Amino acid sequence: MAAPMELFCWAGGWGLPSVDPDCLAVLTYARFTGAPLKVHRVTSPWRSPSGKGPAEFWDQTVAFAPQKYNADYDLSATQSADTLAFRACRCPPQIHTFWVDAKNYVEHTRKWYAETIPFPLNFFLPNAMHKRHLERLQLMWGDDYMEDEEKLEKEVRAQLYREARECLTLLSQRLGSQKFFFGDSPASLDALVFSRLAPLLKAKLPNGKLQQHLKSLQNLCNYCTSILSLYFPWDGGEGCPPPHPAGLA
Structure with a gap:
């Protein structure tokens, strides 16, 4: 049996095994493939080996060497291209929803992290x-992104919301009535999409405009619920899961 990789992972909440999308993607991919993974739940990025933060190795996880741990092994060239295209997207709408939208950030995101991270x-x-996420958006949108607060509130927010709605709608159309995006078996694309949709679906956001659009797309909601019940069949996501045949610690 292969030695387990180690994941330094933000804690769970909102009914999810981790509130961080990158951590959630790695956890989900390990569940899909049965890859042995030792999970260290942390409440500070400095407790991870690099000091940069949890979920530091998505690319290495997807490339987990033995064939039996590679969920993308049988994908066609077109399916592989679709996966790469989604992985290249840094998901600015999600960053904006949780970290830039003032009401969501103050009343939900900052509150959760402040209650979870130890004193001081x-x-x-x-x-x-929060500052790091703003810098990420600035890199994506250009140097003028944060220069004008009114622009942030009106033009950029409106454009991000339009793009996010469109992205969710396209994902819903692409999934259709399938169980997973490429049929009956999950792939890395499913781990990535789930990790971006599930926090938006499950978080109790005071400004839930985008969340309401997601909830109107029933197949995406069912998709997230199905993955949670099949691969994370415990309640709440707050504590450690029971033993699982996939080998996730």
């Missing part, structure tokens, strides 16, 4: 994470 880090780490 909880006083400044959420704001540092």
Whole structure:
């Protein structure tokens, strides 16, 4: 049996095994493939080996060497291209929903991290994470992204919301009535899509405009619910899961 990889993973919440999309993607992929994975749940990025944060190795996880741990082994060239295209997307709408939207950030995101991160880090780490996400959006949108607060509130927010709605609608159309995006078996694309949709679906957001659009797409909601019940069949996501035949610690 292969030695397990180690994942330093943000804690669970909102009924999810982790609230961080990157962590959730790795956890989900390991569940899909049965790849042995030792999970360390942390409440500070400095507790991970690099000091940069949890879920540091999505690419290595997808490339988990033995064939039996590669969920993409049998994908066609077109399916592989679709997967690469989605992986290249940095998902600015999700960043904006959780980290830039003032009401969501103050009343939900910062509140959760401040209550989870130990003292005294909880006083400044959420704001540092907030700043890092703003910088990511600035890199994506250009140097003028944060220059004008009115622009942020009107033009950029409206454009992000339009793009996010369109993305969700296209995902819904692409999934159709299938169980997973490429049929009856999950692939890395499913781990990535689920990790982006599930937090948006499950979080109790005070500004839930985009969330309401997701909830109107019944097949995407069923998709997330199905993955949670099949691969994370415990309640709440707050504690450690029971033993699982896939080998996830």
